[in-house]
Amino acid sequence: MAKKQMRFNAFSMNCVGHINHGLWTHPRDRSTDYRKLSHWTELATLLERGLFDGLFLADILGVYDVYQQSVDLPLREAIQLPVNDPLMLVSAMAHVTQHLGFGLTANLSYEAPYPFARRFSTLDHLTEGRVGWNIVTGYLESTARALGEGRQLEHDRRYDRAEEYLEVLYKLWEGSWEEGAVLADRERRVYAQPDKVHRIRHQGEFFQLDGYHLCEPSPQRTPLLFQAGSSDRGLGFAARHAECVFVSGQSRDSTRRLVERIRAACVEQGRPADAVKVFMGLCVIVAPTEAEARDKYDDYRRYASPEAGLAHFSSTTGIDFARYGLDEPIRYEKNNAIESVVKSLTVARTDATVRQLLEQMALGGRYVTLVGTPVQVADELEAWIAETGLDGFNLTRLVEPESYADFIDLVVPELQSRGAYKTAYAEGTLREKLFGAGHAHLPGNHAGARWRPAEAALRRHG
Template identity: 80%
Template structure:
């Protein structure tokens, strides 16, 4: 049996400190250049040289203020603060590359669907179909307060609202304009055929929308859909909507169990198990020899901040760890943050302490870290792929851009020699690059496809549109 080829995203954020906190102080790190467009276009070119499938940009709308009940450490260590809009980077990076995909995070709880649909369609046009959207519903109380709300919407209700939000977007992206609407006929002065542009009429529990989608059909229509929720409600949402799912786990066995749950949920939702690509967040520290890699890890740890990582994790769980003594067991607290993270820390185990967390956070973050020479790293990556059932990885930054450059120089050739990594990009949109030629748009079995206009085959759309 041939070796499965690894999919690979660079995992970053439009800020100084993303996952591995404190490393912005390393003398070779360039994260503080994040305000310069050249920083991002240079990174995009580097990643395309390494044949990365995409640059995935995380985002938050709010601040980490749970730890010590404030932002003192958040500001000092630039723990995702300041943070700029990820969508604004895409057109510049797309213009500097031909194949690299871009996954952007946007919080639908605080975005009106009508203008948001246009923004993503615009980016899909400008990137020639290389845009993906990471769907998040938020988890920070600071965001709710900044947006004029007393508190967040409850966890499961956020997903109820998100389901309807996606319904509105599918109607706009898939149903408002027919494929052959645009003629751009100069002689007849006919750009778009009015009878083929349809008004969306949506009146639901959360949204009332009447209007035409403002963008003509883009290469993918609906951008490639990413999602990362691991709670029961989040998995149900992913099974219905997601095409790529991000997971984070500490063991291959636990990851395999989660991957199997995701794929079975997709099947239960009327899709195929392979309609979802599963990526795991991972750190890689590689050097020509194992000894050099270990030395590099030790060097990085001298600049990393475990406490900054703890402050980040405090907002992830909604638990202020500063209230605990070092060896005091951390108790479960009902919060409105990331439910799966809170339960994994306090319900799945009952002996977790702050001291243990600080040890896990020695590199400033909690992702699995692979350290070694190219052969050792390749062995580990393939072990995760084959044993955990993954499709690929979100490679986090440690020292940027050094960590990506090292991976491209040392690990990519090793994976290529083993037939586990592509040697050239496929043509087509981001969806086609991940799922194969002819898959520029959502497959017919995806719920979003049911909102398309009637075709010559006599199919009827699953909702009512009023013609212009």
């Protein structure tokens, strides 16, 4: 039986400090070049050399102002501030690569679906089908205030709105233009056949639309769909819509249980258990010898900022940890931040303290960190895959691009020698690379497929 091949995305953001805060101060780190297009095209070329499945770009529309009720520390430490638009990077990176995919975070809470649908269809055309969308509903009150909302919607209402948002997008991406609508017939002077292009009318609680999708069908029609919700409502949403799910695990046992919940939820929605690929955020520090790897870890740690990581986590949970003493137990606070993270910190356990969080954030972030030789790292990666049911990892940057180059030069060959990692890219779209040839579009059992013209007609007349 062939060994399961693990998947890798590079996990980054169009900013200086992403997950592992403070490391932008390391003398070999190039994160402050994020404003230069060459920084991103060189990174894309490096990742394609390493056969990474994609570059997953996070994003936020607000600021992290919960810790100390201020943006002073985020500004000093560049805690995802400043931050530029991730979508602007894709065309240039696609131009210098042939296979690398792009997972793009975009917040659906503050943009109308009609222009949004065009933006992603355009990118899917320009990349020849290598675009994915990480669906987020937002969790920062600072974003709502900046956009004139006062406060963001309550957690479950954000998902109500997201469900309708996706319905509108599916109608545009899947239902407006039939297959074969485009002829591009010069002699007959017919580019598109009018009877195969459909007007979309939608009257819902949150959105009203009357119009045609402005783009002809792109290679994937609907971009590959990512989602990262772990609350009960978020899991249900992911089970209906996601094709890739991003989790943040702290142990193999808890990660295994979460993966099992995700797959069971897919089955409940009428999809196969393996309908989604599950990725976990991870840090890797690797060197030819264990002593060198430990030295590199110690070197990185000297530049990291645990307090900056704590400030980031304050906004993730909506809890101002500056109000707590170092050894005071952190209490549950009902708020509109990321519900699953708040509960895992304060409900699943009752002994968490700021001191413990700072110790976890020795490298400026909370992700699991593997440190060792290529053999040791590969052993750990295989154990995580075998014991949790994960499909792969979102590999964070520590010192950029050094962290990715080390992984590509040292760990990738070791995984390939074990048959645990591909030696060449598959052809086709991003969806086909992950799910197999002939799967360029959403599968028939996906919620979006019901809005295709044939299925819609059956619903109307059946």
